Amino acid sequence: MRLLMWFAIAGGPAAWAVHLLTAWSVNELSCLSPTASGVALHDGSLGTRSHTAVWLGTGLPWLVAVGAVGACVVLTRAHRAARREEDVEVAISERTNLLLVLGWFLSLMSVAAITGGAIALLVLEPCA
Amino acid sequence: MTLDDVRPDQPPTRADIDAAAAGMLPERAIAEGTVGEKLRELWEEKPGLIGFISTVNHKRIGRRYLVTAGFFFLLAGIQALVMRTQLGSPNNSVVSPETYDQLFSLHGTAMIFFFATPMNNGFGNFVVPLMLGTRDMAFPRLNALSYWIFLFSGLLMFASLPLGMAPDGGWFAYVPLTRQLSGHGLDFYTLGLLFLAVSSTVGALNLIVTTLKMRAPGMTLARMPVFVWSILVQSFMLLFALPPLDLANAMLFMDRRFNTQFFAESKGGDTLLWQHLFWLFGHPDVYIIVLPALGIVSSVVPVFTRRPIAAYPFIVLATVATGIISFGVWVHHMFAVGISEVAESFFAAATLTISLPAGIQMFAWIATMWRGRVVLSTAMLYAISFVAAFVVGGVTGVMFAVVPFDQQVTDSYFVVAHFHYVLFGGAVLPLLAGIFYWWPKITGRTINEKAGKWSFVVVFVGFNLTFFPMHISGLEGMPRRIYTYGADTGWTVWNVLSTAGSYLLGAGFVITAGVLIESLLRDRWAPDDPWGSNTLEWATASPPEDYNFPVIPTVHSLNPLWDGETLPSMAEHRYDDQRTMLDHHKTLRTSELDARVEAIIAMPSDTSVPLWLAACLTLSVIGLLAGLYVLAVIAFAAVAVAAVVWLWKRPDTEEPVDATPPVGRTTGWWAMVLFIATEGATFAAFVASYFYLRFSATGPWPPHGDIPPKIVVPSIATAVIVLSCLPVWLAGRWAANGRRALATTASIVTLCAGAAFVVLQITDWFAEWPASTLSKDAYGSLLFGLTGLHVAHVVVGLGMLAFVAVSLATRRAAARPGGPVSLIALYWYFMALVAVALYVTVYLSPRW
Numbered sequence: 001m002r003l004l005m006w007f008a009i010a011g012g013p014a015a016w017a018v019h020l021l022t023a024w025s026v027n028e029l030s031c032l033s034p035t036a037s038g039v040a041l042h043d044g045s046l047g048t049r050s051h052t053a054v055w056l057g058t059g060l061p062w063l064v065a066v067g068a069v070g071a072c073v074v075l076t077r078a079h080r081a082a083r084r085e086e087d088v089e090v091a092i093s094e095r096t097n098l099l100l101v102l103g104w105f106l107s108l109m110s111v112a113a114i115t116g117g118a119i120a121l122l123v124l125e126p127c128a
Numbered sequence: 129m130t131l132d133d134v135r136p137d138q139p140p141t142r143a144d145i146d147a148a149a150a151g152m153l154p155e156r157a158i159a160e161g162t163v164g165e166k167l168r169e170l171w172e173e174k175p176g177l178i179g180f181i182s183t184v185n186h187k188r189i190g191r192r193y194l195v196t197a198g199f200f201f202l203l204a205g206i207q208a209l210v211m212r213t214q215l216g217s218p219n220n221s222v223v224s225p226e227t228y229d230q231l232f233s234l235h236g237t238a239m240i241f242f243f244a245t246p247m248n249n250g251f252g253n254f255v256v257p258l259m260l261g262t263r264d265m266a267f268p269r270l271n272a273l274s275y276w277i278f279l280f281s282g283l284l285m286f287a288s289l290p291l292g293m294a295p296d297g298g299w300f301a302y303v304p305l306t307r308q309l310s311g312h313g314l315d316f317y318t319l320g321l322l323f324l325a326v327s328s329t330v331g332a333l334n335l336i337v338t339t340l341k342m343r344a345p346g347m348t349l350a351r352m353p354v355f356v357w358s359i360l361v362q363s364f365m366l367l368f369a370l371p372p373l374d375l376a377n378a379m380l381f382m383d384r385r386f387n388t389q390f391f392a393e394s395k396g397g398d399t400l401l402w403q404h405l406f407w408l409f410g411h412p413d414v415y416i417i418v419l420p421a422l423g424i425v426s427s428v429v430p431v432f433t434r435r436p437i438a439a440y441p442f443i444v445l446a447t448v449a450t451g452i453i454s455f456g457v458w459v460h461h462m463f464a465v466g467i468s469e470v471a472e473s474f475f476a477a478a479t480l481t482i483s484l485p486a487g488i489q490m491f492a493w494i495a496t497m498w499r500g501r502v503v504l505s506t507a508m509l510y511a512i513s514f515v516a517a518f519v520v521g522g523v524t525g526v527m528f529a530v531v532p533f534d535q536q537v538t539d540s541y542f543v544v545a546h547f548h549y550v551l552f553g554g555a556v557l558p559l560l561a562g563i564f565y566w567w568p569k570i571t572g573r574t575i576n577e578k579a580g581k582w583s584f585v586v587v588f589v590g591f592n593l594t595f596f597p598m599h600i601s602g603l604e605g606m607p608r609r610i611y612t613y614g615a616d617t618g619w620t621v622w623n624v625l626s627t628a629g630s631y632l633l634g635a636g637f638v639i640t641a642g643v644l645i646e647s648l649l650r651d652r653w654a655p656d657d658p659w660g661s662n663t664l665e666w667a668t669a670s671p672p673e674d675y676n677f678p679v680i681p682t683v684h685s686l687n688p689l690w691d692g693e694t695l696p697s698m699a700e701h702r703y704d705d706q707r708t709m710l711d712h713h714k715t716l717r718t719s720e721l722d723a724r725v726e727a728i729i730a731m732p733s734d735t736s737v738p739l740w741l742a743a744c745l746t747l748s749v750i751g752l753l754a755g756l757y758v759l760a761v762i763a764f765a766a767v768a769v770a771a772v773v774w775l776w777k778r779p780d781t782e783e784p785v786d787a788t789p790p791v792g793r794t795t796g797w798w799a800m801v802l803f804i805a806t807e808g809a810t811f812a813a814f815v816a817s818y819f820y821l822r823f824s825a826t827g828p829w830p831p832h833g834d835i836p837p838k839i840v841v842p843s844i845a846t847a848v849i850v851l852s853c854l855p856v857w858l859a860g861r862w863a864a865n866g867r868r869a870l871a872t873t874a875s876i877v878t879l880c881a882g883a884a885f886v887v888l889q890i891t892d893w894f895a896e897w898p899a900s901t902l903s904k905d906a907y908g909s910l911l912f913g914l915t916g917l918h919v920a921h922v923v924v925g926l927g928m929l930a931f932v933a934v935s936l937a938t939r940r941a942a943a944r945p946g947g948p949v950s951l952i953a954l955y956w957y958f959m960a961l962v963a964v965a966l967y968v969t970v971y972l973s974p975r976w
Contacts, residue, residue, distance in 0.1 A: 028471045091346065091348045095721060097350065099349075
């Protein structure tokens with residue numbers, strides 16, 4: 001449960017950070033510098049090979065962020081059940097509640113931010 | 129509750145009743161009556177100059193931060209007035225263009241680095257331990273060091289102006305301009321900020337450990353005041369935001385002084401790298417400044433609306449979310465440099481997202497006021513005015529997330545207007561609220577409220593008159609940083625208004641200073657809790673005693689002074705040795721999440737060593753600045769000596785609670801982990817810079833057709849340091865089991881292996897790379913930069929290992945679980961990990 005709580009809180013932001021760093025860096029470096037050293041990122045025409053990497057850097061983190069939302073659902077149900085059975089101290093219940101609010105917001109916000117990036121990929125050319 | 133309720137066995141004494149009548153909270157009066165005298169003897173500081181330079185008391189240090197930052201604000205404010213005078217009419221010549229460049233550069237740098245952040249630190253230092261119900265910061269001596277370094281770095285930076293050597297490349301010092309500017313201005317900038325970063329880093333680390341490990345029993349995370357949350361998040365942000373800035377400054381200094389090529393386009397460097405590194409710090413820094421200010425507002429609003437803050441969990445999440453998102457929006461400062469629209473869109477999405485948490489806080493404050501009974505004190509007026517100003521700054525901020533608009537107004541006065549609404553409206557107004565709110569606690573005196581309200585009116589009108597017209601002059605095309613303009617531009621009227629506003633604003637600050645000085649001169653003594661507040665700092669004397677709390681209370685709610693249970697616990701526990709701790713400087717260590725008591729820890733006594741260490745470090749920086757490298761090295765050696773004296777005399781004891789041995793993570797463990805985290809961020813930023821330069825290079829890598837580096841010696845060196853993790857791990861285990869001799873031996877073996885690594889690395893430098901490699905191209909600069917930084921860290925680790933080995937052998941260091949050996953082991957594992965990362969980056973990756 002403790003690991004799941006960590007995932008619920010930090011999973012979304014971590015996924016968003018991975019998306020931002022991978023998708024941005026691959027996109028920027030492959031589009032800015034069509035050079036010999038950047039050959040791994042493109043095959044001659046700007047952004048062509050890297051576009052797949054950018055999509056992967058968007059899609060996979062999006063799935064992880066959605067998974068963090070799922071973890072919040074599971075933990076919220078478990079916490080409600082524990083409270084109904086009065087199986088938890090007041091102070092700990094307060095703290096769990098606070099952490100769950102944090103997890104919900106951060107996960108949903110991460111899903112929204114990554115979705116925003118995905119929309120950009122859908123409507124713009126790779127190196128627009 | 130009455131006095132009789134808490135002392136059923138003894139009726140209240142005359143002294144208790146008199147104390148209550150004089151403004152003491154009855155519960156504190158009872159606790160003080162029982163243990164106050166003994167604690168006063170224990171915690172009393174030395175008088176006079178010796179006491180002044182050797183104090184480690186968080187309240188004195190906090191006050192010094194506030195006064196020093198206020199002084200720097202005055203200096204930077206005078207610079208602003210000179211600039212506004214220059215712009216007060218077209219074609220003016222009050223100052224030369226060169227002086228104007230120095231004025232706006234130093235004004236921005238000083239306001240951001242030497243006023244806003246340290247002012248927050250001042251409140252954090254003074255208020256946080258009091259709010260947490262503890263007796264001092266986790267590391268009082270580090271706290272003193274942090275202040276002294278801040279003072280010296282600020283004096284160094286401001287001394288540059290009368291010397292005619294002030295920074296003149298703007299507060300964000302863009303290359304290639306700053307790489308080429310002659311004179312020492314940019315050296316003051318880079319070295320001054322690097323020096324200050326030491327202070328900011330140790331200060332942040334100290335505040336985090338204090339918040340996580342020193343809370344009064346019962347103060348779970350869900351009962352922590354919003355202000356403490358904001359300081360906690362701000363401190364974490366500092367630990368991860370400063371490394372990119374430090375790295376950028378170090379690179380720029382090296383480029384200027386030693387001709388490295390980090391930012392030289394023709395040698396494989398990249399000018400955009402500076403912008404990325406700078407704004408990776410720069411945007412989070414906006415929130416580093418603003419978040420504590422928001423925390424102040426969250427402290428003031430409930431007290432002056434007479435009801436608990438609305439939506440506390442949402443305010444906390446907004447604070448945490450802001451801290452996280454702020455690291456993902458830096459590229460919106462670079463929308464005009466020509467990166468792809470896809471990349472811009474990622475950051476535009478993130479920038480729009482960050483408005484959500486700010487909006488949540490706004491609604492929470494408005495809801496609190498809506499449902500409460502508003503008392504328009506001076507502090508509350510400042511807090512309300514902040515809400516209005518921050519909305520204006522926030523709305524224009526969201527406008528910058530729209531890429532086409534951003535590209536239109538980049539580098540215009542619209543930007544100047546926006547960030548002054550954010551930073552003045554969002555930080556200075558709340559800081560003024562905080563000054564008026566905590567003034568009775570800080571000084572023990574009340575202020576003249578009527579005069580305070582007048583000061584507010586003048587400041588608020590002056591602020592809007594100064595900065596609002598800049599929106600219009602910016603939209604009309606006035607660029608920032610121009611020292612004058614023509615009469616035919618149509619900007620004159622807006623500039624006249626701004627200049628008039630700046631004088632009014634200055635007058636407002638003069639009135640504010642007058643109100644505060646008048647309070648100091650009068651004997652209007654403040655009671656413990658003049659506002660009827662809700663948080664623990666108001667359960668202490670005004671100003672607090674040296675030991676803060678005679679008895680550490682048990683916290684029962686988010687509003688401990690309003691719950692009717694927390695205050696009585698001070699009186700109830702007054703005969704409990706573990707809450708009074710009458711035999712030495714001691715306080716409680718509690719658990720991170722639920723604040724359960726884990727141990728009683730000894731706190732260090734006063735010492736002037738932090739001052740001497742800071743002074744030696746200052747000399748070292750001056751040596752680097754002046755090119756006197758021998759002086760720099762000697763002064764740095766003196767720093768090492770001061771550090772040994774410091775550590776040799778520090779207490780290292782933890783006591784059981786209720787006969788249970790100390791449990792949980794120690795404060796030292798947290799400090800080491802956080803230190804490793806911030807150092808890890810530095811190396812990560814450096815490695816990321818390597819790959820950024822590699823992939824953006826316009827030719828082969830390494831540039832200029834160099835063959836890939838030989839890897840035999842680096843392979844052996846890396847293997848040696850990785851293998852040395854085994855003896856240091858054994859040393860930690862043996863020390864934990866009390867086997868001193870074995871632990872000492874294992875430490876010495878690690879020491880030898882570490883020394884072998886350093887020798888091998890230096891051998892590789894001299895054998896494989898001519899000295900010109902450093903300045904030949906970006907690869908050479910990166911190679912020496914990365915491996916040199918790592919070797920420097922390993923040498924520091926060797927020093928720590930040697931110290932621990934000697935301490936163990938002479939029985940000065942405790943051989944116990946979580947003792948110094950296990951902490952050094954953590955650092956050593958980190959060094960080995962970095963060695964592997966650098967081996968792959970510098971030596972293997974050029975072969976791919």
